[in-house]
Amino acid sequence: MLKTLIDAFALISTWEVIIAMVAASVYGLVIGSLPGLSATMATALLVPVTFYLSPIAAIATIVAASSMAIFSGDIPGALLRIPGTPASAAYADEAYAMTRKGQAELALGAGVWFSAVGGIAGVLSLMILAPPLAEIALSFSTFEYFWLALLGLMCATLVARSSPVKAIAGMFIGLLVACIGIENPGGVPRFTFGLTDLFGGIEPIPALVGVFAVAQVMRAMLTPEPPPLPRRKFGSIMAGQWKLTKLYHWQMTRGNIVGIIIGVLPGAGADMAAWVSYAMSKRFSKEPEKFGTGHVEGLVEAGASNNASIASGWVPSLLFGIPGDTIAAIAIGVLYMKGLNPGPTLFTEKASSMYAIYLMFIIANILMIPLGIAMIRVAAYILLAPRSAIMPIIMLCCAVGSFAIGNNMFGVVTVAAFGVIGYVMEANGYPVAAMVLGIVMGTMVEQAFVTSLIKSDGSVLPFFERPVAAILAAMAIGALLWPVMVWVWRKLKPAQAAAATSR
C-alpha cells in the first residue's frame, strides 16, 4: 500500500504531468467561464492533445480541466446571471441575486471553496468505493455485465430532463451507431454501405466532439450574444468561507453525498447533481423563504454537489467501463487509448496508476482555490472576448483535433455529421447524453449480450439464474417500467396530473 503510494507520487511528480496539469487547469477555467462552452466540450477538445502525452499526464489534463470548468461556470452565473456551464444553471439566479445585494465576493468565494471541498469528497468516495466494488466485480460473468450495462443505460434515460421515451430512443440511436463496423461477433462488415472508412466503426471521440462542440457552434449561430461583463473590483474572496463551512456543514455534507450518488449513476452528471441538491437544500432549509433572494445556503449545497459528482463519476468508469457522466465517457476513451482498459483488474495490476489518479484529483481541487481566485479577478477581461472570436477557434480545434485522432479526414466528416445529429436531437428534445452513452457502451453491451446468449444456448433463463444477475435484472427492468408506472399513476389520478403539468 505504502509502496504503491510512493510509486504513484513518483508517477505524478514529473515535469510533464505538472505542466500538463497547470495548463489544463487554466484552460478549464477559461472555457468553463465562457457562456455556452461546457465542461464536457472542454474535455472533448482536449482529447487530441492527450494523444501525445504519457498516460498519467493525459489523465491529469482531463481531471484538472473538468474539475476547474465546473467551478468556473459559477463565475458568469454570479456576475451575469448566465451560467458558464449547464452545471451552474441551477443556482445562477441565486448567485446573481447575491451579486446585486453586493455580496459577489461571498457568492464566488463559496463557489471556489465548496467546489474544492466537494471535489475532495468526491475523490474520497472514489478511493473508498472503488476497491471493494472491484473485489465484487471480479466474480462477475457476462450475464452480470449485460444487466449492469443495461441498468446503466436505463439510468441515463431516467434522469434525463425530457421524455423517457425520447431518451430511450436516443440511447437506441447510440447503440445503433456502435453497431457500425466489423468489430462484431461475426467479424462481418455491418452497416458499412461498402465504405472502407466505416469498417473501423465510428470512433466515440469525434462523435463526442461533434455532439458537444460543433452542435454548440451551430446553436451560437442562431442565439444572441451574451452581454459583456461589467468590470468591478473585488474585496477578499475567501473571507467568511470558514464561517459558512461551520454554519452550513450539514448542508455541505448532504450536497457532497447527493453529488457522489448522482455521479456514480451512469449518465447523470454535474448538472443533475446541482439541480437536485439545490432543490433539496430549499426543501429542507429552515428558512426556505430566503431562497431566490440571494441566500448563500443553496449555493453551498449545490456547489459542493456538482464538483463531488465529477470524481465519483469515475467509479463506474474505472470499474466497468460504464461512464458515470459525459465527461467520464470521454475519459474512458482516453483510458482505452492509453492501455489502461477499465475493469476490476485495473485496481490490482495498475494500482499505482489508480493512486496517481486519486492524487491528481486531490491536487487539482487544492489548486482550484488559488487559481480560482485569480480567475475570478481576471474574469472580466476574459469575458470581454466576443463570441465571434472564440467560436472560429473552437471550429479549427474541432477540425484539427478530429483529424489528429486517426490522421485521416474521415474523422472530420464524423465530427460534422455528429454536429448535425446532436443539434437536431437537442432541438427536438432528444437528450444527447443518452446517445453518447449508447455509442460509448455499445460494443460492450453487444459483447456481453451475445456471449451470454451463446453460453446459454439461446435460452433466456440463465440471464436470471445467478443471484447478482437476478438482482441487477430486477433493477434494470424496474428502471424500464418506472416511467410506465408513473404514467399509469398519473392517468389514475388526473387531479395530481393537472397539478404536475401546471407546475
Add this chain to the structure above:
Amino acid sequence: MRLPDSVTGSFLVVLGAAAAYGGWILPPVPGQPVGPNVFPLVIGCGLALCGLAIVFGIGRSFEEEEVLVPFEDGQAAASPPQEKLQGKLYGLRALLPPALLLFYVVAADRLGFIITAAIMVYVTSTALGARWKLALPLAALSPLAIHLIFGKLLRVPLPAGLLPAPW
C-alpha cells in the same frame, strides 16, 4: 429546427425498421445460434417501438419546458423580433459550421492547412457578427497559432498545400 413529434417519431420507425432488416440479412456465423445479426435486430425493433410511442405522444407529459433565464430590463435583447424578420433562411445559418468542416475535408489537401483554416475562421467569425477589423487579423493569426500547437509541437501531419507554414 423544432420538428413535430410525428415527424421525428416516424423517422425513427423507418430507421429502426431499416436497422432490423439490415441485421436480419447479415450472414450468420456457421455453427452458432447467435451472430452479428441479433443485436441490430433487437435495437432496430426497440427503436421502431420508441418511434411509434413518440408518434402517439406517449411520454410527452414528462417533457419539461426549457428553462430560459429571463433577461433583466436593461439587458433585454432586441434579437427575437430581428430573427423573425430574417425569415426562413436565418435557420439555415446553423448549417454553416458542418458545411465549413466538409469544406475543410475537401479543400485542405489542395489549399493547405493555413489557407483553408483562414477561410473557415473568417467565415465563422463574420457569420457571428464580427467586423472585418476583428475577423481579418483573427483569420491571419489563429491558423498559425493552431498550426504551431498541433503541427509543430504535437506533430500532427497537417497538409502544407499552397502555403506551407513558416516553420
